Amino acid sequence: MKKKICVIGAGVIGISTARLLQETLPSCDVTIIAEKFSPHTTGDVSAGVWKPHALGDTPVELQSKWSGNTFEHLLKLCMGSEASLAGIQLLSGYLLFQDYTEDPSWSNQMLRFCHMTPRELAQFPGYRHGWFIITIKVECRRYLPWMLNKFKSMGGAVLQRKIHSFEEISADYDIIVNCSGLGSYELAKDKTMQPIRGQVIRVRAPWITTMGCDDATITGREPYVFPGMDDVVLGGTHDYGDWNTEPDPTDTKRIWEGCCKLFPSLKHAEILEVNVGHRPGRPSVRLEKEIVTSGGKAIKIVHNYGHGGGGVTLHWGCAQEAVQMVKEWVEPCVTSRL
Secondary structure, X not given: OOOEEEEEOOOHHXXXXXXXXXXXXXXXXXXXXXXXXXXXXXXXXXXXXXXXXXXXXXXXXXXXXXXXXXXXXXXXXXXXXXXXXXXXXXXEEXXXXXXXXXXXXXXXXXXXXXXXXXXXXXXXXXXXXXXXXXXXXEOHHHHHHHHHHHHHHOOOEEEEOOOOOHHHOOOOOOEEEEOOHHHHHHHOOOOOOEEEEEEEXXXXXXXXXXXXXXXXOOOOOOOEEEEOOOOEEEXXXXXXXOOOOOOOHHHHHHHHHHHHHHOHHHHHOEEEXXXXXXXXXXXXXXXXXXXXXXXXXXXXXXXXXXXXXXXXXXXXXXXXXXXHHXXXXXXXXHXXXX
């Protein structure tokens, strides 16, 4: 009899995990259940740039492993025939600092990483140090529907509903993979979860083809400019514990002014949207197995949530690890010999 697996959540973490489960365990039936799908997920608001950053207490070696595996996966897609459909492109530009900053641990994972020259720095008054990088940008408004369509075409089932407890669906599935992000505050009763509010402005400015980002991350309100396939994303905010879903005019003004300082020509850009999303904040990423007993029944759960603002950067690497955990339950005899 086929094992039935349910993935809760249809953000970049949930759909990528479901897709990889299909590829790795073709003998299993995989279903995605989520309250919201693209274009109503956190990823649809994000700039979607692969760029590692600190994730609380998550071990650096794990972050490096997950982000590196994700970059290689995205690079393969980026150089493939479906890159435009998947919304994946190379992105180059500058990460700027007011003072000298040590090279990050992930500098060797990018296609290119080097220090800015004095001539380059002169184009950004007020900054005394910076890096030029070539990374990858993911348009989640394309990437999520593209992955979901792939999932459906391989026989995956999709249900739109809100899950209030694991017990609610435990009778229908052998294994549950929890990728509910901020929803785990209630679903997994994880009170360490908190929203990290992000507000961005999307503009039409096709002449902006190079990214610029004040990467100091001192206040979480430093400006960034990320050009993409369909628009240019200006940000941002990083407000812990803020559940407000409405755009704040004060934030909009500050983002606009800060980004126009980086690229003055943006003052001529057409504003398309002002969006707000909530990153799933947690002291560390939760990626582990758990067995919950309810009514005498053991519920097998793999948790994969709490990625903060690193969902795009970590998603495929974390999916690989989550799938391996599922595989250990589905094929215990095989995996025990590996």
